[in-house]
Amino acid sequence: MNIQIINGPNLNLLGVREKSIYGDSSFETYLTELQNRYPNLNITYYQSNVEGEIINKIHEVGFTYDGIVLNAGAYTHTSVAIADAIAGVKTPVIEVHISNVYKREEFRHHSMLAASCKGVIAGFGMDSYRLAIENLIVK
Ligand code: DQA
Numbered sequence: 349m350n351i352q353i354i355n356g357p358n359l360n361l362l363g364v365r366e367k368s369i370y371g372d373s374s375f376e377t378y379l380t381e382l383q384n385r386y387p388n389l390n391i392t393y394y395q396s397n398v399e400g401e402i403i404n405k406i407h408e409v410g411f412t413y414d415g416i417v418l419n420a421g422a423y424t425h426t427s428v429a430i431a432d433a434i435a436g437v438k439t440p441v442i443e444v445h446i447s448n449v450y451k452r453e454e455f456r457h458h459s460m461l462a463a464s465c466k467g468v469i470a471g472f473g474m475d476s477y478r479l480a481i482e483n484l485i486v487k
Contacts, residue, residue, distance in 0.1 A: 349388075349389050349390065349414040349415070349484070349485065350389075350390045350392070350409070350412070350413040350414050350415075351389055351390065351391050351392070351413065351414060351415045351416075351417065351481060351484060352392050352393075352394065352405070352409045352413050352415070352416045352417070352439075353379070353391065353392070353393045353394070353416075353417045353418075353419075353477060354394050354395070354396075354402060354405055354406070354416060354417070354418045354419070354420075355375060355393075355394070355395040355396075355419050355421070356395075356396065356397070356402055356418075356419060356420040356421035356422070356423050356424075357396075357397040357398075357421040357422055357423060358397065358421055358422070359375065359395055359419060359421050360375075360395050360397065362374055362375045362378075362446075363375075363377070369446075369447050370446050370447065371446070371473055371474060373474060375393070375395070375474075378474045378477070379391070379393050382477065382478060382481070385478070386481065386485075389481070389485070391481070392409075399423055399427060399429060399430065400429075402418075402420065402423065402430060402433075403429055403430060403433040406418075406430070406433040406434060406437055406441070407433060407436075407437065409439060410433075410436075410437025410438060410439045410441075411437060411438050411439065412439075413439045414439065414484060415439060415440055415441075415442065415480075415481070415484035416439050416440070416441040416442070417441075417442050417444055417477055417480040417481060417484070418434075418441050418442065418443055418444065418461070418465075419443075419444045419445060419446070419476075419477075420443070420461060424443065424445070424449075424456075424459050424460065424461055425455055425456060425458055425459065425460060426460060427460055427461070428460060430460070430461055431460050431461050431463070431464045432464075434461060434464040434465060435464040440465075440466040440484065441461075441464070441465045441466060442465060442466050442467055442468070442469060442480040442483060442484065443459060443461050443462055443465045443467070443468045443469070443470075444468070444469045444470065444476040444477055444479075444480050445468075445469070445470035445471065445476060446472075446473055446474060446476055447470070447471060448470055448471030449470050449471070450470070450471075451471070466483070467483065469483075
């Protein structure tokens with residue numbers, strides 16, 4: 349199975365940024381753990397701070413991959429364009445968040461993307477990504 353993880357804006361700063369919310373592990377360290385845990389999966393990773401690049405990546409893998417795990421960061425709450433990209437491809441997309449967005453500011457309570465996604469996982473720290481993968485592999 350081919351699974352693409354996509355992280356959006358500011359998630360390149362994981363391990364550095366707001367550690368009390370997002371933890372102190374870099375995504376690269378966590379990714380290695382995930383890849384070791386699922387040696388039979390091809391888990392690829394892409395991060396961009398640019399909305400259009402996230403859309404391009406969804407288009408690129410969205411007709412051939414088995415699943416996309418997407419943490420669109422703040423674009424979750426604003427991006428009609430990413431929602432349209434998710435709706436336009438065949439590959440199921442799972443929206444994930446490290447933090448429990450419902451415990452935070454009200455503007456984080458609404459997702460523009462969720463209705464186009466297979467489901468949403470939020471609030472389990474980095475483990476949110478693994479939980480999304482678990483869903484994709486059970487099918
Ligand atoms: C986030 C939550 C978003 O509200 C925020 O803008 C992020 C990270 C999370 O993983 O908890 O950048 O998606």
